[in-house]
Amino acid sequence: MILRYSLPFCLLLTAGCARQKFFQPDARPEPTALAARPDSVVVTAGRHYRRGPIGRFLLGQHHRTAWAQPVTLPVLDAATTVPGGLRAGKIGGGFQTISMTVVGADGRSYALRSIDKDPYRTLPKVLRHTFVLNLVRDATAAGHPYGAFVVPPLAEAAGVRHTKPRAYYVRPDETGFGEASARYHGRVVLLEEKLEGKQNIAGRLPGATDLDESDTMLEARYKSPKNTVHEAAFLRARLLDLWLGDWDRHEGQWTWAAYPQAQGQTRWEPIPQDRDQVFFRFDDGVLSWLVSKVVPKFRTFGPRYESIEGYTRNSRYIDAHVLTELDRRTYLATARDLQRRLSDSVITSAVRQGLPQAVFRQEGPRMIAALQARRDALPKAAADYYRLRARTVLVAGTDADERFVVERLNDTATVVSVYELKPSAKRPDSLLYRRVFHPAETRTVQLHGLQGDDEFELRGSVRRSPFIAIYGGPHEDKVRDESRVAGLRRRTRFYDTSRNNDVGPAPELKDKTSHGVGSHAFDRDGSGR
Incomplete structure (x- = not known):
């Protein structure tokens, strides 16, 4: 029933225009002139997220109360907030947050970014001037404006490394960051040390x-x-x-x-x-x-x-x-x-x-x-x-030569081990990886040899076992599958090019080689390549 009547309403809303003045002009509820340089001021993170009863019913209460609540925050001063002062660095490239790297007198860098967001550039151009932009902008209220500041002591107690962000207000006449200063005027911002680059290691x-x-x-x-x-x-x-x-x-x-x-x-x-x-x-x-x-x-x-x-x-x-x-x-x-x-x-x-x-x-x-x-x-x-992560498991080697050994021990355990074929003399143990897989948890184990001349060995006779998908990768690879799994469906598959591989007798292996090199694709960095 909700879907039936709400979807047409959504379409009606999206036909409207985007609000020209969505964001608060200044975080201070009463932005009078700041004659002196106060240490702190009363601000709101986002008064523009306040909604009436109908708006809250349709869009949700979210964290609107926290965004609109007046709080006292320190004023950011580029010359004094950090000992020795801060200077502008590289402008950030985020699509929603105003961000910049700022650098201290000791060479350490910090991230300076607005707490509020503007998702304007994340939308297709055809939607940027419709009511959709209002809806997406409003969804920022679902995030907590001060949530990040609760995390550090929790992470410390949990034994997880963390940064220590702090919230500030940037006054309208701040000039310490040069031309970039105007981007932050009147905003609530987050300042935290950047744990990136060798210059930020010392002391941390x-x-x-x-x-x-x-x-x-x-x-x-x-x-x-x-x-x-x-x-x-x-x-x-x-x-x-x-x-x-x-x-x-x-x-x-x-x-x-x-x-x-x-x-x-x-x-x-x-x-x-x-x-x-x-x-x-x-x-x-x-x-x-x-x-x-x-x-x-x-x-x-x-x-x-x-x-x-x-x-x-x-x-x-x-x-x-x-x-x-x-x-x-x-x-x-x-x-x-x-x-x-x-x-x-x-x-x-x-x-x-x-x-x-x-x-x-x-x-x-x-x-x-x-x-x-x-x-x-x-x-x-x-x-x-764990159950989610165990369904399909990626076991990748490196660009060196390695040996992958799959032991189908019994109906409840399959052991996968990876060894370095030519280990350094400094490393007497060539074992790189070992894990026991259970067919009740894991459906497929993907073995990626990547570069190098790799070897794949499979053995054991069982009734149940995860699928083993072998991706040999470029260069010459060797496959020996002496294992057997009961049933008509073969549980080992080999993906590679049709040439330059040595595949011995393998009754359990299904040959999925081809003339193309598509099977060599491996996304090493999250880019999808």
Whole structure:
């Protein structure tokens, strides 16, 4: 019934025009002249998100109260906020947020970005001057304007690396950032240290030798066996994301710190960034509820976990490429450890510390209660997350020569191991990867040899086993499949070019080679190439 009458209404709304003056002109409710240079002022993050009863019924209450609540924030001064002052750096290229890198006197860089967003450039041009723009702009109120400031003490307690953002108001006559200053006049902004680039390591990440984005980390990971990823740390951070309801954790939301290990190895450890979507509240209006059914990633934060698949949709690529080796027991053990760390007192202190006092009085108890309920249910969420990740698992080698061994031990266990064929003399153990797969959990294991002359060996006779999909990659590859799985459907498939491969007798293997090189495609950095 709701769908029947609401969809025509949506179409009627989209025929209208976009509001010319949507955003508040100044964050101060009464923007009188600032004769002196005050340390703080009373501001609102977004008075323009206030709606009447009909608007709240159709679009949802979201976090409108927090956006419109007057709070006291410090005033940003480019000359004094950071010792030695800040100067303008590179202008950010985000589609919704006004952002810029600013640099301190010591060479360290910071991100300066508006808390409010404008999704104008994310829409097709044909919709930018219709009522659709109003609807999309209004949806910004589903994010909590001060949610990011609650996260640092929670991440600290959870054992997850984090930044320490702070909220400021930029006065209308601020000139310390040159021509870029005008972009921020009258706005509430977030200032946080940037954990990117070697210049930002000193004093922040002892022992690290580099800081890079996900694409650079993955490029190194797939180039050489000398690079590994700290999966356990990434899992811990991802479970924290689920707990916070942070659904926007794609590969661009991570920085990776490189730490040298024994025998010339490098281990990459994750650092989450950009907590814009924590405590997201969306499906509390007729139209927003309809949108949430069409766009599953828009999951609302509340006492229960709405949809693990929805919360993790934006992170599917980075999850698939990093979470490849850990088993269900590790997921559950990590969840229980987080339960222990995130006590009631830790939660209460973080919410009270992160929210402005006036906002805390309005919704602090509700947020605390929801965090406590979600913490208590975290092992169940972790188990659901594991099941989702275990359905199809990516096991990739590197551009070096490797040997993939698949042992179909019995009807409940298939072991996949990856060895370096020509390990360095410094590494007596050539084992790179090992995991036990269960057909009740895993339907397909994808083996990617990438570059190099790789070998694939399969053995064991069973009645049940996951599908094994072998992608040999460029160069000459060798396949020996001595395994057998009961039934008419063969459970091993080999994708490669028709030439330059050595495929021995393999009764269980289905040859999917072709004359083209399409099977060699492997998305190393999330670009889809």
